[in-house]
Amino acid sequence: MPGYYDISDILMEDEAVSVVFHVGANGVGLLDPGTETNSVEKGAKIDLPFWLAHELCRRRAVSITIPSCFGQKMKKDVQADAACVDLGTRYPYFYEFGCKLFPLVGDKSIGPFLRHTFANRYKEMLSKSHTASLNAIPKFVLRLSKEEYQLFEAARSSMVEFKKWRVRDLGLMKTTIVGHKRKTDLH
């Protein structure tokens, strides 16, 4: 569970969601760029950061509309080819955001949708991460969300460690071979 000091959790909660206010609110006119008075009207549709929307929704002051990343178009894209969907640039906190949004919105299909997306993307990511070279960043890495990127890094670093482990004894073998040559100059 993310802690109070967890930076990626804090940044994830900064994602914008569209909400509809059930009540008015005074003194917060800056939230709604279209308002003349320093307040938000009942029934206004505004984009709020998720941390604010989450608390207000818990107290039934707003209701959250499902953002586009879990909408119909996204579902069609995932159905077509899950691995090609670009989560890295558009929705880097796709999975965590979905998990937090799920209890607040009435849509029960978000959970299975997240699992389905992850399962389809995982297969390709698994094979590519074990064969990826250390220096070049393959293009598909840019399409990964933050959580998938951590898995990718873990796989890559474990492959590097494995390769190091395989050649660890070769160092000694090289020494004995070099030792038989005559060295004429010694620095």
Added chain:
Amino acid sequence: MYARRAAQLLQELSSCEEGQLPPYNGDKFDQVIRECEEHSRQFQSLIRDKDIETKNEDHYGSFIHHLSIIRNKRCLMAYMYKRAEVIQSYRWNVGRVLPREIQDKLNFSEQEYFKDYCGVIDSYMKDLDLDLTVDMVPPKDPYIRVRVLSEIGEVSLGDHAVSLTKDSFHFLRRTDAEPFISQVLLHSIILMLNFECVIIF
């Protein structure tokens, strides 16, 4: 407003590599604090003389300001906490004295924090009589090859005695050799490759 700037501060911090710090952004930090004061003023003006129980527009407006202050506080705390963690790691990875380019990235209180942290570690190590910053990774081999720099004579190590004459090579257990290495009487040879070259010549 509404914690945008605080999120930018954290973006700056998270975009750096692991174990590195960006320079301390004092301006943005102060801006976030001023934002909090502004939220607090608005909160006070909305909450004045109002009955806490009625949930009218003023109540929700003040609630939003209150949440913004909490959020800004969380961002600033996370910023300081992450920087403090990296500063602590500097003591273990870099050492007691920080190079110039790292020192320029810290503000005054962070430099003081580093000095105090070093002091705490040093007093702890003095109590234990152990230097904990050596051997951060456990060494692979329990034995090392050493060359004697100055005459020591007969030394009894465990069950056998070794004659440590000047410029002689020995294959000792690491724990036996360490007290002599710390007094600069022995010089450990890590690369076996060099050793082989010397012998053949």
